[in-house]
Amino acid sequence: MQPVGPEAEKLVLVMVGLPARGKSYTARKVARYLTWLGYRTRVFNVGEYRRARFGAKVAHDFFDPENAHGREARRTAAMAALADLQQWLRRDGDVAIYDATNSTVERRAMVRERCTLAGFDVLYLEIFCEDEAQIDATVRETKLTSPDYAGVPEATAIADFRARIAHYERAYEPLQEDEGSYLRVKNRGEHVTAHRVHGYVASRLGFLLMNLHLNDRPIWLTRHGESMFNVAGLIGGDADLSPDGQRYAHSLADHLDACYPDTDALKIWTSSLRRALQTANPLGRKSTSWRALDEIDAGVCDGMSYAQIEAEMPDEYAARQHDKFTYRYPRGESYVDVIHRLDPVIIEIERVRRPVLVIAHQAVLRALYAYFMGVEPERCPHLPIPLHTVIKLTPHAYGCHEERVPLEPNTAASGTGGDRASRHASQ
């Protein structure tokens, strides 16, 4: 998959920061975003190398900088991770994230030198937190469930981990301006600094890093109600809702009215197409229409059925079957194109703090779903996003909790049923 930017770079993102500041959380979030944008991205976590080589159960004095054995063992793990990182980046990757404390100038200089010699760009990503409550929450949420403390009583684990942090604090040297390009994030995005950041990938991350707070309000995704084109088995177009589709719009309104009686509590975004606007209508609430949410553009195939494409354009049909992800309709779009134009939508969803309802289309919702659920983008074209089902995604530390609510079209609304068999004609 080609990256979104005009030119690919081989980049090493070197995490910097004390334990329990949110490095791994940030590394994963960044990796998910860059992967979704088409960069082959992988996190190399030095803690995992250390556990694989020296076992999970090591006491805090392993991390004491005065402990020569521990220091050497930790260095060995760090070097092994770095060697794997370089090999992967050279052969298969676009962006590698080196997830370790990298807490001294000396260590960072060594990592930088090795990466630069190998021809990679280096960007530090320092995670800084002075909010004790936040640090405490991170320790409890992530470290207690770490293999390092499996089976260890909570109080013991916390005391040990606090002692481990103290060892690092003694040696910690915050990033200096003369060390090179960096992004520094303080208190989960409250304060973000970019120093000598010029690369394309790096400059894409600023937005995301301003929104690292855990935004756990739900995101609701739904396709428009069944349209007359769905009934006829045609793709694209700008058709009205079918009678069944109208009834779904009423069911959706009932469901969301019950969840959010306060009309300002939910943001509603639709595409600019009639079937999406008509689906929002019975809600009777303010909504915003985004062209970026319009369905994948089927180009010259717009308004055709799949059978017709197969009969009249067999080469196109075959090319699409062969690789539905990168296939671009003649004069239209591919899934890759759709992902790129959805980037501002993702950034905006990450930014707003209120629940959001997105009323859009199959291909577009597959792409949004892939971002939130961390699905490889290549699997997008095969994700099931059925009609007349609202999907509720609730973010948590490392992903989203998913709930699917099929809503029967509200029979209290007027109209007669369409042909349901054709509902699942798939873009």
Place this chain on the structure above:
Amino acid sequence: MQPVGPEAEKLVLVMVGLPARGKSYTARKVARYLTWLGYRTRVFNVGEYRRARFGAKVAHDFFDPENAHGREARRTAAMAALADLQQWLRRDGDVAIYDATNSTVERRAMVRERCTLAGFDVLYLEIFCEDEAQIDATVRETKLTSPDYAGVPEATAIADFRARIAHYERAYEPLQEDEGSYLRVKNRGEHVTAHRVHGYVASRLGFLLMNLHLNDRPIWLTRHGESMFNVAGLIGGDADLSPDGQRYAHSLADHLDACYPDTDALKIWTSSLRRALQTANPLGRKSTSWRALDEIDAGVCDGMSYAQIEAEMPDEYAARQHDKFTYRYPRGESYVDVIHRLDPVIIEIERVRRPVLVIAHQAVLRALYAYFMGVEPERCPHLPIPLHTVIKLTPHAYGCHEERVPLEPNTAASGTGGDRASRHASQ
């Protein structure tokens, strides 16, 4: 014009910084960018109010914080500008930029309070510079040409301005984290900090602010060579070049080969359409194809002539004549849509330091041209971007220098001429 973001905000950007740090340069650049994106943006420069009320020729001691008369006069000018700003923002604007030193905590608190009471969001934009050579260059480039020093010998003007800066330096209090949301830019984008930045407009600015260095390498804009659709007077499509178009591609290659013998010295970006790719071809250099550079999507009118649209879709034809800027082709795009999708291209052009050649299409180039030349976006549809002419834009402090080079199709290349009369069929 609707703004690019899903929700409009009324925002006051309050500049902060000592004289000659680049506040006005930044304010203008930000205003140009936001205007282009569709936000009604205006800069209110307190210096202009001061000159209008108290005359341009005041000696540096007018700016001495110990000078009660000068202090009161400057405060009067500042309040008059703020009152006008508020009135404009309430009635007509989206983003107002308050361009003054705002160098004390007290002054900023007062400005913030007045704006907040009026219901506006406030974001500080602090311009900080510790590079003496840069400050000196700003003094020489901008202050010597200011009305404040019209007719004053250079050495006298510089000495007076330095004394003026010194007065401000005595009173200057850098922004503190508890003062609210801010963006701080140091040394022309080398170092950018975002503190509690959550608004959509504000978060759009990060990219731009990372690239405030004066990037004076030229940007070359050209339409593809004449296409077979141009010859036939049809809009849209994905036609091949005409013989004349092919000859233009060769002339373009000759011209740029002469300007940039080093093949790495020029970045070449094309749209993804055949006529643009074929125009890049004779250059024989690496180029990048962007879908974002594709011509305005004429939707259902793609492949028609204007006469045909007038005959078959008179309402559409009339709507387009009435407002060519916001008119959206059925199932296609408007100029407003084109501007929004070009945003990443602008950001990327601002970022790269090498000369860039953009081979694209009439509507797309009108939108890019409007950004660089600071033309109101509403005028986009009427900007002349003829075929077979390369436009060279060279940025300087407050805009771009423009040069247009009409290139005769290279008759050394093969093929016969097309019908030139139809070249100017206008999107």
